Amino acid sequence: MIERELFRAGTAGARGCRRRAVRVASAFVRLATWNVNSIRARADRAVAWLERNDVDVLALQETKCRADQFPRHVFEAIGYEVADSGLSQWNGVAIVSRVGIEDVEIGFPGMPGWGDPPAPEARALGVTCGGVRVWSLYVPNGRSLNDPHLAYKLDWLARLRDAGAAWLEEDPSAQLALVGDWNVAPQDDDVWDMGVFADSTHVSPAERTAFTDVLGSGFTDVVRPYAPGPGVYTYWDYTQLRFPRREGMRIDFVLASPALAARVTGARIDRNERKGKGASDHAPVVVDLE
DNA sequence: ATGGTCGATTATCGA
Numbered sequence: 001m002i003e004r005e006l007f008r009a010g011t012a013g014a015r016g017c018r019r020r021a022v023r024v025a026s027a028f029v030r031l032a033t034w035n036v037n038s039i040r041a042r043a044d045r046a047v048a049w050l051e052r053n054d055v056d057v058l059a060l061q062e063t064k065c066r067a068d069q070f071p072r073h074v075f076e077a078i079g080y081e082v083a084d085s086g087l088s089q090w091n092g093v094a095i096v097s098r099v100g101i102e103d104v105e106i107g108f109p110g111m112p113g114w115g116d117p118p119a120p121e122a123r124a125l126g127v128t129c130g131g132v133r134v135w136s137l138y139v140p141n142g143r144s145l146n147d148p149h150l151a152y153k154l155d156w157l158a159r160l161r162d163a164g165a166a167w168l169e170e171d172p173s174a175q176l177a178l179v180g181d182w183n184v185a186p187q188d189d190d191v192w193d194m195g196v197f198a199d200s201t202h203v204s205p206a207e208r209t210a211f212t213d214v215l216g217s218g219f220t221d222v223v224r225p226y227a228p229g230p231g232v233y234t235y236w237d238y239t240q241l242r243f244p245r246r247e248g249m250r251i252d253f254v255l256a257s258p259a260l261a262a263r264v265t266g267a268r269i270d271r272n273e274r275k276g277k278g279a280s281d282h283a284p285v286v287v288d289l290e
Numbered sequence: 291a292t293g294g295t296c297g298a299t300t301a302t303c304g305a
Contacts, residue, residue, distance in 0.1 A: 037305085038297055062305085064298065089298075141305065183305095237305085238295035281296075281305080 028056035028099040028130040029289050033179035033254060034273075035138070035235070035282035038064040039094065042280055043071040047078060049273060049284065056099050057129045058284075059136035061181045063092040070094065085136075088122035093136040093180065095127050102128040108135065109166070110159040114152050123156075132260060133167075137180035142201035150201060153183070157210035165217040168257060176257035178219060181235075181282065183251055184211040186221075189229035190250035202251060219255035223285055226267040234269055235282045243274055254287045263289040 032055045036042040039060060050058060058080075063070065067086030075082050081101045084094040095101065107121030123138045139157065142150035160178070167174055184207045185191045197203045215221065233248025242248060256264065266288040274283045 041297065062297090090304075143304085238297095240294060 028097075028132070030054060030056045030286065031059075031132070031134065031177060031179070031254070031289065032057070032284050032286045033059040033061070033136065033181075033252060034284035035061040035181040035252060035280060037062050037280040037282065040065055040069060040071060042278070043074050045273075045278060045280075047074050049270075050075075050080070050096070051078060053270070053284075053286065055286065057095065057097040057132075057134060059125075059134060059179045060094040060096070061136060061138040061282075062090075063094050064090060065092065083125060083127050085122040085125040091138055092122045093125045093138050095125060095129075095134060095136050097127070097129045099130040103133075108160060108163045110163055112152065112155050112159055114140070114149075124160075132175040132177060134177045134179065137178060137182070139181060139183045141183050142204075142207065145199060145201060145204060150204075150206075153201075154206055154210050157184075157207075157214060161210075161214045161217045164214060164219060168218045173259045174257055175260040175263070176219070177260055177287075178214070178255040179253070179285075181252050182211060184208065185249050185251055186211050187229070187250075189231075190233070192231070192233070192247040192249075202249065214255065219257060220261045221253055222256045222261050222264045222287055223254050223267040223269070227269050232269060233271075233283075234285055236274060238281050252282055252285050254285055256287075260289070265290045 036046060066089055067084050070084045072082045075096045080096040080098045082096050083101050083104045085092045085106050105126040108124050111121060111124055124135060126135045140149060140153040142153040167176055183202060185202045186208050188194050191197050233250050234252035236243040236248040264287055268286050270284045
């Protein structure tokens with residue numbers, strides 16, 4: 001981080017200039033994802049968190065606002081660009097970046113829809129930031145094991161796997177990040193008590209297989225090695241005193257392509273951000289790159 | 291005690 005501050009401040013000496021030559025190819029170093037549960041309710045908190053944590057690119061989920069309602073100005077005021085999927089009052093995602101945003105794409109190729117508008121494609125937003133393709137994803141909630149929303153969720157994940165495989169086939173050296181709220185707890189340790197989830201979504205074999213299939217198409221969970229369980233979660237229900245009781249779920253993930261995974265130097269889940277009045281029910285997940 | 295809490299849109303619904 002010291003090197004990086006020198007680089008940004010332009011105060012590095014001759015030795016720093018050599019570092020700069022190396023750093024040019026690595027346009028950003030800190031990537032995060034956060035289900036904010038309404039960006040309007042959380043704008044001040046999100047801005048304070050960004051500044052405190054020196055984050056370059058932040059993918060947001062559950063923005064819960066139309067494009068015209070997104071509080072762009074508060075992010076632009078601190079030097080971030082904003083891309084917003086903008087179509088849904090409920091399921092929207094966004095990406096804010098201080099290293100620029102290019103090639104904005106709403107919805108991934110083959111992404112299935114659900115019913116009528118508000119547009120289901122708002123669940124996925126792809127942008128390129130500093131040579132890294134970042135997808136902010138809000139995977140559908142299956143609601144319950146017999147609900148047609150679960151079949152939709154499984155289809156959605158299967159199509160995402162297909163898209164991911166196609167991107168990597170086209171360019172095996174691509175730096176791709178699939179980040180967001182996956183609404184899947186892939187391992188038993190990713191919930192506090194499997195007994196509670198016996199007949200619930202998020203832990204069903206079908207959902208876990210769908211998630212694992214995305215990994216199988218060439219992606220890696222780059223956070224788990226730096227934040228191993230058990231007892232490590234990214235979400236705690238507002239009800240039932242779940243957070244103080246440490247009863248949560250690990251359902252937010254950063255999946256990286258091989259070229260991007262090779263750049264990862266660290267990761268953490270910011271559990272502190274779940275504390276206090278005005279918190280989202282999800283914690284931010286942060287990945288450092290070199 | 292079969293709820294408990296948020297958020298958005300308006301007495302419910304989704305998470």
